[in-house]
Amino acid sequence: MGISQLPPQPVIYIIEPFGGSVRRQNANLPHIFWDDAAVTRGDGVFETVLVRGGRPANLDAHFKRFARSARLLDLPEPKKEQWIDATREAINDFIHDRGISQGKELPDAKCTWTYTRGRQSTGVPTAWLTLRDIDAEVIDQRKRGVKVMTAPRGYSITQDVSEAGKSSESAPWMAVGAKTLNYAANMAALRWAKQHDFDDVIYIDPKTSQVLEGATSTVIVVKKGERLRTPTAGGQVLQGTTQKAIFDYATEKGWRCKMRDVYLDDLLKAESVWLVSSVRMAVRMTRIDDEKMPAPSNEAEIRALINAAMDAKLS
Amino acid sequence: MGISQLPPQPVIYIIEPFGGSVRRQNANLPHIFWDDAAVTRGDGVFETVLVRGGRPANLDAHFKRFARSARLLDLPEPKKEQWIDATREAINDFIHDRGISQGKELPDAKCTWTYTRGRQSTGVPTAWLTLRDIDAEVIDQRKRGVKVMTAPRGYSITQDVSEAGKSSESAPWMAVGAKTLNYAANMAALRWAKQHDFDDVIYIDPKTSQVLEGATSTVIVVKKGERLRTPTAGGQVLQGTTQKAIFDYATEKGWRCKMRDVYLDDLLKAESVWLVSSVRMAVRMTRIDDEKMPAPSNEAEIRALINAAMDAKLS
Structure with missing residues (x-):
C-alpha cells in the first residue's frame, strides 16, 4: 500500500x-x-x-x-x-x-x-x-442494520449482597456505572459473534431472558403507538448518553418513552429494535439469533427521529 | 530530585x-x-x-x-x-x-x-x-507481612449457566483463566483497602465465606502436621504459578498439599496463612479483617521452604 x-x-x-x-x-x-x-x-x-x-x-x-x-x-x-x-x-x-x-x-x-x-x-x-x-463498517451498519446474537454476559455484578445480610456497601469500590477501559470480555464476545455470522451481541440474563445492553451500545425497543422502551440503567446496564438524547427528543415530540425491565420476547414482538451508541448512532436489528426482524413501515420515520435527536444535541 | x-x-x-x-x-x-x-x-x-x-x-x-x-x-x-x-x-x-x-x-x-x-x-x-x-514496599511486605481485608469480588463469573438448562458453552468466549490486562476492579479494591489501613484484599464469596484468591495473589493455608491447602483453581480462581511451585516442592519434602474448597474459618484456624505471587513471593497475613494472626512457631521453616521452592525453579 x-x-x-x-x-x-x-x-x-x-x-x-x-x-x-x-x-x-x-x-x-x-x-x-x-x-x-x-x-x-x-x-x-x-x-x-x-x-x-x-x-x-x-x-x-x-x-x-x-x-x-x-x-x-x-x-x-x-x-x-x-x-x-x-x-x-x-x-x-x-x-x-x-x-x-x-x-x-x-x-x-x-x-x-x-x-x-x-x-x-x-x-x-x-x-x-x-x-x-x-470506520467504513460503522457507516455501512448504519444503513444495513446488524444481525445480533443474544448471549449471557458471562459474569454478573453482585454489588447487592443483601442476601448474606450485608449491606450493598460490601464492595463499595466497584466502579459500577464507570465506563472503564476493561472491555476485553466485550471484545471477545464480539469476535465470537463475527465468527458465527453475526455483527453484534446483546447481553441477556440466561435465567430470565431479561435484556441488559449491547456489547458497546444501548438497546431501544420501538413499540406500536409511538412508544419507546429501554432496559433500566444501573447495575449491569450502563446509562446510555445516546439513548437519553433520543428519549428526551422523542418525548418532546409526543412519544411515550420509558425505562423498563425488557425481555427477549419484548424484542421479538416489537415493531423494531435498535442498538444506539454515540458514533454508530442507531442501527436496526435485522436478525436476533435465528429470528429475522423485517423492516417496519415506519423505519424512515424512526431514523429521522434519531437523526433529529442527535442534531438537537450538536454544540 | x-x-x-x-x-x-x-x-x-x-x-x-x-x-x-x-x-x-x-x-x-x-x-x-x-x-x-x-x-x-x-x-x-x-x-x-x-x-x-x-x-x-x-x-x-x-x-x-x-x-x-x-x-x-x-x-x-x-x-x-x-x-x-x-x-x-x-x-x-x-x-x-x-x-x-x-x-x-x-x-x-x-x-x-x-x-x-x-x-x-x-x-x-x-x-x-x-x-x-x-518496589521497596514489596521487599518490605516480604519481611513484615500484610494486613488483609476480606471482600466480595463484586462480580461473579457465571459461565456455568446450567440452571437455565443451557450448557456451560453459553459464554464460550469468556476468557476464564486468562491473565488479562483488565485489573481495574482489583486495583480499586486495593486502593480501598489501603484507605482503610489494610495492605491487601482477599476475595471471598459473601454468601458462603468461601475463599477465592488475593487481588493479585494466591492464598495458601498452612495447617498443623505439615499440611498445605489452597482454594481450588478454575472459574473465579486463577491457577497460581507460585502456589504450584511451592506445592510441588513441599510434596517432595513430605508435606501433604491439597487443592480444596477453603472457607474464611479455615484461615482463622490455620497455623499461618500466606499470599503467594511471583515477585512478592510469599507474604504472611498478620491480620485478617479484625483478627490478628500471630506469627507461628514455624515461620522461619515455612519461609525457608518457600524460598527453596523458588530456588528450585530458577533456570
Whole structure:
C-alpha cells in the first residue's frame, strides 16, 4: 500500500491533567509509556463523542458521564473547559488537515477522550483525545442494520449482597456505572459473534431472558403507538448518553418513552429494535439469533427521529 | 530530585510477534500507540516473572500460562524461545546497566511480559517485556507481612449457566483463566483497602465465606502436621504459578498439599496463612479483617521452604 493510500491520520491532543496546557501529538509517534496504568491494568476511563458537521454531539452528557467515571475510579476531577477546548481545537485541525473548505460537507467523525491513572513512575494521570474518521463498517451498519446474537454476559455484578445480610456497601469500590477501559470480555464476545455470522451481541440474563445492553451500545425497543422502551440503567446496564438524547427528543415530540425491565420476547414482538451508541448512532436489528426482524413501515420515520435527536444535541 | 537520585531505568525489549527480531527500547521514550488494544480495551495478556540472582524463576509455568492466556484471547501463539531469549538478553543488559560485576549479589528483579492485540490501524499484535527493580514496599511486605481485608469480588463469573438448562458453552468466549490486562476492579479494591489501613484484599464469596484468591495473589493455608491447602483453581480462581511451585516442592519434602474448597474459618484456624505471587513471593497475613494472626512457631521453616521452592525453579 503506497503512502497515498494510507487512511488520513487522526488528530491527537495531549491534555495536561491538572489544567495546564493542551498540545498536539504527532499521530505517527507513540505517546503512551510502558508503565501507564491504562496499559498495565486497564485503569482508566473513556468517552466517545460523535462530531457531525464539525460540531460535537451530546457534549454535556458525555462530559458528565466522563467526570462520573473518573470519580468512581478516584481519578482527579477532569476540567470541563479544558476537554471541550481541546475537542474544538482538534476539530479545527481535523478540518484544516483534510483540506475541507468552509461550507463544504464534513463527514461524521469520532472523538475519543481517554483519561488514565497515568505512569506508575510519575503518579500523574495521562489524558488525551483522538479525532478520526469513522470506520467504513460503522457507516455501512448504519444503513444495513446488524444481525445480533443474544448471549449471557458471562459474569454478573453482585454489588447487592443483601442476601448474606450485608449491606450493598460490601464492595463499595466497584466502579459500577464507570465506563472503564476493561472491555476485553466485550471484545471477545464480539469476535465470537463475527465468527458465527453475526455483527453484534446483546447481553441477556440466561435465567430470565431479561435484556441488559449491547456489547458497546444501548438497546431501544420501538413499540406500536409511538412508544419507546429501554432496559433500566444501573447495575449491569450502563446509562446510555445516546439513548437519553433520543428519549428526551422523542418525548418532546409526543412519544411515550420509558425505562423498563425488557425481555427477549419484548424484542421479538416489537415493531423494531435498535442498538444506539454515540458514533454508530442507531442501527436496526435485522436478525436476533435465528429470528429475522423485517423492516417496519415506519423505519424512515424512526431514523429521522434519531437523526433529529442527535442534531438537537450538536454544540 | 536531581537526575542522580532517579531510580534506575527498567530494561525494555520490544518483541516482534511473528518470530522476528527482538530490540531494546529506550525506557525514556514511550512505545505504545493511542490505538493499541491494550490501551483502548485492556485487550491483552501478561505474566510477571521473578528474576533472582540473574536467573528467571518458574519460567516454564509462566510461559505455559502466558500461551494459554493468549489462546483464550485468540491471539497468535507466542514463540517460547523468543520470549525466553529476550528475557535473558534483558537480564544481561540489566546486570550491565547497573554495573554489577560477575559474582556479586544481584538484587531480585521483576520481569513483565505483555502481549496485546496491537494497533487497530495495523492489526499486528504488540509485545514487549520490561525488567526492573522490585518496589521497596514489596521487599518490605516480604519481611513484615500484610494486613488483609476480606471482600466480595463484586462480580461473579457465571459461565456455568446450567440452571437455565443451557450448557456451560453459553459464554464460550469468556476468557476464564486468562491473565488479562483488565485489573481495574482489583486495583480499586486495593486502593480501598489501603484507605482503610489494610495492605491487601482477599476475595471471598459473601454468601458462603468461601475463599477465592488475593487481588493479585494466591492464598495458601498452612495447617498443623505439615499440611498445605489452597482454594481450588478454575472459574473465579486463577491457577497460581507460585502456589504450584511451592506445592510441588513441599510434596517432595513430605508435606501433604491439597487443592480444596477453603472457607474464611479455615484461615482463622490455620497455623499461618500466606499470599503467594511471583515477585512478592510469599507474604504472611498478620491480620485478617479484625483478627490478628500471630506469627507461628514455624515461620522461619515455612519461609525457608518457600524460598527453596523458588530456588528450585530458577533456570
